[in-house]
Amino acid sequence: MLSRVANNLFWMGRYIERAEHIARFMNVNYFASLDAPNQLSQSRNFVLQSMLFMVGDPVADPEKELNEEEVLYDLGLNPEKSYSIISSIKIARENANSSRDLISTELYESLNKFYHFVMNYPTETYKKTNLYDFTVNITEITAVLRGKIRGTLLHDEVYAIIMMGVNIERAIQITRIINTKYNDALLAKGSYKDPIGNSYEWTTLLKCAESYDMMRRLYKKTPNGTSTLEFLLLNGKCPRSFMNCINQVHKHILEIDKKVEYSQSSTAFLVGKVKAEFQFKQVDEIMEDIQGNLNMILNKMFKISESMEKEFFNY
Amino acid sequence: MATIEDKSIFSSYIKKEGLFDEVFDKNGEVKEVYQKLLDLYGTRTIDDYVDLNNKAKSSFFNQGITFQVYGDKQSQEKIFPFDLFPRIISTDEWETIEQGAIQRNIALNHFLWDVYHDKKIVKDKIVPIELLSSSPNYLHQMMGVDPPNKIYNHISGTDIIKHSDGDYYVLEDNIRCPSGVSYVICNRTALKRALFGVFNHYKTHSVTNYAENLLHLLETAKPPGVDMPVTVVITPGMFNSAYYEHSYLAKAMGVELVEGRDLFVENDFVYMKTTQGPVRVDVVYRRIDDLFLDPMEFSPDSALGVPGIFAAYRKGNVTIANAPGTGVADDKAIYTYMPDIIKYYLGEEPILKNVHTYHCSRPKELQYVLDNIKDLVVKPVDEAGGYGISIGNRLTKDEIERVKSEIKANPRKYVAQPIMSLSVHPTYIDQKESFEQRHVDLRTFTVLGKDEQFVLKGGLTRVALKEGNLIVNSSQGGGSKDTWVLKQ
Numbered sequence: 001m002l003s004r005v006a007n008n009l010f011w012m013g014r015y016i017e018r019a020e021h022i023a024r025f026m027n028v029n030y031f032a033s034l035d036a037p038n039q040l041s042q043s044r045n046f047v048l049q050s051m052l053f054m055v056g057d058p059v060a061d062p063e064k065e066l067n068e069e070e071v072l073y074d075l076g077l078n079p080e081k082s083y084s085i086i087s088s089i090k091i092a093r094e095n096a097n098s099s100r101d102l103i104s105t106e107l108y109e110s111l112n113k114f115y116h117f118v119m120n121y122p123t124e125t126y127k128k129t130n131l132y133d134f135t136v137n138i139t140e141i142t143a144v145l146r147g148k149i150r151g152t153l154l155h156d157e158v159y160a161i162i163m164m165g166v167n168i169e170r171a172i173q174i175t176r177i178i179n180t181k182y183n184d185a186l187l188a189k190g191s192y193k194d195p196i197g198n199s200y201e202w203t204t205l206l207k208c209a210e211s212y213d214m215m216r217r218l219y220k221k222t223p224n225g226t227s228t229l230e231f232l233l234l235n236g237k238c239p240r241s242f243m244n245c246i247n248q249v250h251k252h253i254l255e256i257d258k259k260v261e262y263s264q265s266s267t268a269f270l271v272g273k274v275k276a277e278f279q280f281k282q283v284d285e286i287m288e289d290i291q292g293n294l295n296m297i298l299n300k301m302f303k304i305s306e307s308m309e310k311e312f313f314n315y
Numbered sequence: 316m317a318t319i320e321d322k323s324i325f326s327s328y329i330k331k332e333g334l335f336d337e338v339f340d341k342n343g344e345v346k347e348v349y350q351k352l353l354d355l356y357g358t359r360t361i362d363d364y365v366d367l368n369n370k371a372k373s374s375f376f377n378q379g380i381t382f383q384v385y386g387d388k389q390s391q392e393k394i395f396p397f398d399l400f401p402r403i404i405s406t407d408e409w410e411t412i413e414q415g416a417i418q419r420n421i422a423l424n425h426f427l428w429d430v431y432h433d434k435k436i437v438k439d440k441i442v443p444i445e446l447l448s449s450s451p452n453y454l455h456q457m458m459g460v461d462p463p464n465k466i467y468n469h470i471s472g473t474d475i476i477k478h479s480d481g482d483y484y485v486l487e488d489n490i491r492c493p494s495g496v497s498y499v500i501c502n503r504t505a506l507k508r509a510l511f512g513v514f515n516h517y518k519t520h521s522v523t524n525y526a527e528n529l530l531h532l533l534e535t536a537k538p539p540g541v542d543m544p545v546t547v548v549i550t551p552g553m554f555n556s557a558y559y560e561h562s563y564l565a566k567a568m569g570v571e572l573v574e575g576r577d578l579f580v581e582n583d584f585v586y587m588k589t590t591q592g593p594v595r596v597d598v599v600y601r602r603i604d605d606l607f608l609d610p611m612e613f614s615p616d617s618a619l620g621v622p623g624i625f626a627a628y629r630k631g632n633v634t635i636a637n638a639p640g641t642g643v644a645d646d647k648a649i650y651t652y653m654p655d656i657i658k659y660y661l662g663e664e665p666i667l668k669n670v671h672t673y674h675c676s677r678p679k680e681l682q683y684v685l686d687n688i689k690d691l692v693v694k695p696v697d698e699a700g701g702y703g704i705s706i707g708n709r710l711t712k713d714e715i716e717r718v719k720s721e722i723k724a725n726p727r728k729y730v731a732q733p734i735m736s737l738s739v740h741p742t743y744i745d746q747k748e749s750f751e752q753r754h755v756d757l758r759t760f761t762v763l764g765k766d767e768q769f770v771l772k773g774g775l776t777r778v779a780l781k782e783g784n785l786i787v788n789s790s791q792g793g794g795s796k797d798t799w800v801l802k803q
Contacts, residue, residue, distance in 0.1 A: 001591075002590075003588045004588070006589075098553045101548075101565035101566040101572040109379070256590065313590075314588070315576060315577060
């Protein structure tokens, strides 16, 4: 496969995944905040700040009054903001355009329809009444796209590259979401005896990651900080967990790089090393320094992405 | 007059005098090949049509089968207008078109070899040397270059019309990068989706075999010594107006779609940069113009091309289709010599007629053109896409004077032809929600390989959607129709 096209497909996968996480984060947080138990976590300003924090545009002054419609517009439909959902979809489609000969007609048609859906979404309606409708559509269409990726592409190098993008992005977004909700839990403490351990924000977090039902089935208890982090970071059976993402990334890198022995500078080696480290990681180690560990995970994922660019996308 | 109750689709169809209608004969009777189709369509109302037409449009839009229109400040993404009423070509008529197109394009291939080698046709005084020496499309770099298997115009688009006398004429040869073939296939797909029932009543040749034939014939022209050739399609990129077509062709042939930056040349061999390292490329179906092909040889500021690819070509290490420099032969000035060119190389009479052409470069003919400009179409010899054409009887007095002075200022740049009356075909007009006569032409696609030829049985029927308009190019508001060639 052409290096340039590989690069485009990788980013197509990443941007589709990114749009989904932002949409779900907005949806879950906004609606969870409406009846949140804590006065702070119920405040509109708090949830809007949390959204901006998640997409990497945090508000410096926590006292600053935010304009709800503006923030929702920026995250959803503002083409000027690089983190908006509309920007992600635009870039995803542009990347697909430049590799139309490789992806299936079915996948392209779905993505193209998606693009037109977002481009034509009425801005005013969205800001005033349709946040739910818009974000639910985004998360559902991205699920369709993932289905098309899995079901209509040959499972060869093209597929592996796209799935690398999807899983790297998922790992990054999950980590960002955890980081954001951890941050929220720190701020919104006070309503429970053990503020960090038993915050309402952990439930919201699990819902943001679409993992609440899975978690309840496994633990059969109200989620607390430790169990939530253990589940979302280390449980390989949870399809949204970091562990699962890194396992997938490892599986796909071996389909792209078929050497028997890997040089220490190769992406495959790097991925393998991260995977091995987390296979034997214990949740207590993470709890010792949550913030530090989350940052470390993010950095490792960025490194993997950079390494892919150097090794495979050099054109 | 149609009554309000009468909403059948041809209830308000007006047949104008003096136009050759493809569906109705002089007496207004339906021609035999169309009878069944009209019976079938006649059972529907115009409302059904509006509905079907909208469905077809959204299907094209969702599939992203669009093209970019330049001209305004921002280029726009548009659907290629598609008409649900097909054009039918009988077996006998098609036989003539196919044989004629093959004959013509083989002759053009001989001509290209000759003008880049011994120039016998000039020495024998069939074609004047000025025609070549003054042509901006003549590439001196191609002198003495032997393309693999001596093929220049691998892919040719021959534009054919039916005149009011009922005969087919060739209007234009396109042997640089003729486009439009993907629309032939899309039109067929769209028509099948919308009106599959009608296909039960006609035995129509398939058009979906184009890509496999193209790949096969391109690979017959592979460089010597290559066993399993690697073929690629090279595109200027996704912002090109024909990008959809480039990606379609690459996908349908199952080959890589590359841009200039994906290729590099080392020791006069061409390679593409892949995730698994460099891979040698043997056949390049290029969809970028000559001048952008190689910055080392042609336009030095081209970012689209591949530095050094021409040197590799000269050494015979890569096949470029079409060969650089073919533009010299599809020039509208050369067109007028086509009957002579065919006779000279093949010793045959041309199967397809040529429109009589006046050369403004010849003083006598220039005078005739200036005197009779209102009965003529004046064309620049080297503009593509229907730009710069003046149709005499549509011009105001002032415009006539302006055109005249432009011709006088640069006679070599213009040729003139009698105004041909393109045949008309019933076409659904969206704004009016009715069928009306519109002018049509036919672009046929011929592929030349080593000792083999292929003509796509169908081609692109282009429709001038503006009433009375004769210019069918998509960039000028043209649409298209599915074209059926009937089996015996």
